[in-house]
Amino acid sequence: MLIAVIPAFNEAKRIAQVVADARKVTDAVVVVDDGSDDGTAEAAEAGGARVLRHHQNCGAGAATMTGIEAARRLGADAVVTLDADGQHDPRDIPSLLRPIRDGTADIVFSNRFGPFLIMQGKRRNRIPFIRRLFNAIGNVLTLLAAGKWVSDSQSGFKVLGKRALEEIDLRMSGFEFCTEIVREAAARRWRVAEVPTKVIYSEYTMAKGQSFANGVKTALKILLRSFLR
Amino acid sequence: MRLTPYQIITPLISAVAVFYAWNLVLRRRKSVLEAGLWTLFWGAISIVALYPNLLSYLSAITGIENQENAVIVTFLGVLFFMVFYLVIRLEELEQKYAKLVRHLALREAGLAEASEGQSKAPMTKHQ
Numbered sequence: 001m002l003i004a005v006i007p008a009f010n011e012a013k014r015i016a017q018v019v020a021d022a023r024k025v026t027d028a029v030v031v032v033d034d035g036s037d038d039g040t041a042e043a044a045e046a047g048g049a050r051v052l053r054h055h056q057n058c059g060a061g062a063a064t065m066t067g068i069e070a071a072r073r074l075g076a077d078a079v080v081t082l083d084a085d086g087q088h089d090p091r092d093i094p095s096l097l098r099p100i101r102d103g104t105a106d107i108v109f110s111n112r113f114g115p116f117l118i119m120q121g122k123r124r125n126r127i128p129f130i131r132r133l134f135n136a137i138g139n140v141l142t143l144l145a146a147g148k149w150v151s152d153s154q155s156g157f158k159v160l161g162k163r164a165l166e167e168i169d170l171r172m173s174g175f176e177f178c179t180e181i182v183r184e185a186a187a188r189r190w191r192v193a194e195v196p197t198k199v200i201y202s203e204y205t206m207a208k209g210q211s212f213a214n215g216v217k218t219a220l221k222i223l224l225r226s227f228l229r
Numbered sequence: 230m231r232l233t234p235y236q237i238i239t240p241l242i243s244a245v246a247v248f249y250a251w252n253l254v255l256r257r258r259k260s261v262l263e264a265g266l267w268t269l270f271w272g273a274i275s276i277v278a279l280y281p282n283l284l285s286y287l288s289a290i291t292g293i294e295n296q297e298n299a300v301i302v303t304f305l306g307v308l309f310f311m312v313f314y315l316v317i318r319l320e321e322l323e324q325k326y327a328k329l330v331r332h333l334a335l336r337e338a339g340l341a342e343a344s345e346g347q348s349k350a351p352m353t354k355h356q
Contacts (some may be wrong), residue, residue, distance in 0.1 A: 002345040032334065052334045060326040066334050072339045146263045173327040221320075 002097065003076040004029045006049070007063030007188075008084035012038040019047035021090040026080065030070050034063040040084075050074075060156070061177025065170040072165060079160045088157040090199040100161040101222070105193035107164040107185050109150050110157035114196035127199065137219070138178070145222050146183035151194055154178045164190050176221040232279075239278035243271035 003212060004022040007033055008015050015031065022029045031044035035057030037130055039205065044051050064081055071079045078100055082088040099105035112127060113135070135154050142153040156178070160168060167188050172180045185192050251260035252269040277283060335341050 022247075052338045052340075054330050054334050058325075058327040058330050062331055064329040067333070069335060070338065070340050073335075073342070117266055145260055147260050171324050173323060181261070215353070 001027045001074075001076050002078045002080065002092075002093075003027060003071040003074060004093075005064065005067030005071055005081045006031045006044075006080050007034055007060050007081070008032065008036065008040050008044065008082050009034040009057060009063070010036045010038045010040060010188075011084040012036070012040045012043045014086045015040055015049075016047035017043045017086050018084055018086050018090070019044055019049040022080075022082065022093070023048055025090050025093045028074065028076075030067045030071070031076070031084070032063040032067040034060070038039060040178060059173035059177075060175055061170055061180070062158075062173040064177060065168075068160070068165065068168060068170075075163065075178065075189050077162045078191040079165055081156055081158055081160075082182055083156045087200055089198045089200060092157070092195075093159070096157070096159045096195050096197065097196070100159055106161045106190035107181075108159040108161075108193045108195055109152060110155050111152040111194045112155055112197060112199040113152055114194070141219050142179045145179055146186050148182050148186040148192070150182050150192070153182050157197060162186075172221070174221060175218045177213035179222050236278050240275040243275040300330045 004026040004044065004084055006015070006018060006022065006029065011018075016121050021032060027178070029047075029049040031041070031049040033041040033044065033051055033053045034056045036098050037123070041051045041053055049071070052066055060188065067081070073084050078097065080093050080096065082093075096108050096110060099108050135152065138154040139150065154175070158181070164185070166191075168181070168184055170177050170180055170184075179184070184190075236263055247268050250259060250264040254264045272306070
């Protein structure tokens with residue numbers, strides 16, 4: 001059973017469409033409303049998702065782990081996580097799932113920076129330079145903290161197979177959870193695969209993305225978290 | 230070179246600490262960066278213990294020329310450590326808080342595990 005987990009914070013405008021698109025390629029959709037105040041939970045429910053609500057905003061990492069925990073208890077054997085702002089194309093889910101179904105990977109990371117296939121012709125995503133730079137910095141920090149290189153470590157679009165789903169235990173609440181997932185993959189020796197996917201940038205998604213200040217805060221949290229173990 | 234007990238014990242303790250840090254790396258409980266930082270820290274402690282004259286170079290660099298300066302720098306070091314400790318504790322509290330919010334969300338969705346629903350508080354006479 002494949003369940004889509006979508007952490008969401010104030011995405012009432014987009015969530016229903018994202019849920020509807022995800023439902024076409026998954027068996028169920030779980031949306032975790034991370035303390036929104038714009039009706040995100042109601043919009044997600046109207047779209048057909050099973051909704052869990054955080055009473056307070058705790059961060060993307062906490063919401064993702066809540067969704068993963070819910071998926072476990074609903075009997076999922078694979079989970080796909082994706083963003084609630086419509087940045088990811090749910091039609092890429094089958095290609096992300098393929099290494100899991102083939103038995104060659106325990107976790108699959110999407111790669112926004114590699115060429116992806118549309119109708120047999122290769123295309124590259126048009127990603128603003130500043131986003132490429134921030135993600136490159138994120139990748140380097142992740143390499144230092146986790147000891148593993150992932151081409152797009154900060155993407156929220158990934159698939160967890162049965163083993164990763166059973167073993168994953170995220171503690172970081174904010175965006176630094178992306179690095180924590182890579183560290184979990186390295187520490188637990190999961191088989192990792194990367195699949196190029198399409199990314200849809202718009203004024204809306206660009207405005208929703210992490211600011212420079214948030215990026216610095218995330219980087220500091222990654223280093224700080226290292227001292228807690 | 231005649232070594233004092235301090236110059237023997239301190240490098241030994243440092244060696245054990247460094248060995249432990251790299252052992253954790255082998256067991257994949259620490260990253261290489263973390264072990265490297267700890268190695269530098271304990272290495273510096275050992276080097277200062279074995280070659281205390283290095284402190285005169287530190288005096289030239291840091292301006293610590295007398296006991297009053299040493300007290301101020303030591304106090305700043307303690308203050309830094311206290312702030313660092315508080316930041317670590319805040320991070321731990323944030324994690325516990327997030328865990329609580331998450332469990333509540335799962336429970337309200339009817340997805341809490343059976344064992345989580347059982348009260349661990351002892352029954353009182355009035356209940």
